[in-house]
Amino acid sequence: MNVFINAEVYNDLISYSLRRLPEEACGFILGGQDSGNGELQTSTFIPLRNIASNPWNRFEISPVEMLPYLMDSNHPVIGLFHSHPTAPPLPSEQDLQTLWHSIPTYWILSLQQPQRPELQLYQIKKAPQTAYHKLAFVIGQ
Numbered sequence: 001m002n003v004f005i006n007a008e009v010y011n012d013l014i015s016y017s018l019r020r021l022p023e024e025a026c027g028f029i030l031g032g033q034d035s036g037n038g039e040l041q042t043s044t045f046i047p048l049r050n051i052a053s054n055p056w057n058r059f060e061i062s063p064v065e066m067l068p069y070l071m072d073s074n075h076p077v078i079g080l081f082h083s084h085p086t087a088p089p090l091p092s093e094q095d096l097q098t099l100w101h102s103i104p105t106y107w108i109l110s111l112q113q114p115q116r117p118e119l120q121l122y123q124i125k126k127a128p129q130t131a132y133h134k135l136a137f138v139i140g141q
């Protein structure tokens with residue numbers, strides 16, 4: 001599966017995450033899927049408040065805030081996003097325990113080097129042993 005990220009969405013992810021430092025930023029990626037080849041195209045980044053009791057090391061999104069986006073079939077959620085302020089963009093053990101496996105993509109932005117943010121996208125599959133693999137993506141103009 002390829003994911004096409006428009007430049008505005010990519011820039012929004014980075015600027016929002018930098019503003020939220022030292023806390024983890026989080027939000028949803030809206031977009032659509034090409035029925036012919038299954039490729040995903042982003043349209044919008046929706047920043048959501050991190051309500052975790054320890055927002056420097058984890059994220060939690062308020063169900064009240066996220067529900068309207070999850071129920072909107074005209075603008076589907078194609079990605080769950082969060083940042084890692086001091087860690088690489090790899091799923092943590094907690095990330096792998098996510099209940100969000102029904103959302104097609106899982107995005108992690110590392111800000112270990114804030115001047116060079118590193119984004120990785122994953123698909124997380126729940127099974128007897130949770131697995132993940134990197135997804136290819138293209139940042140457009």
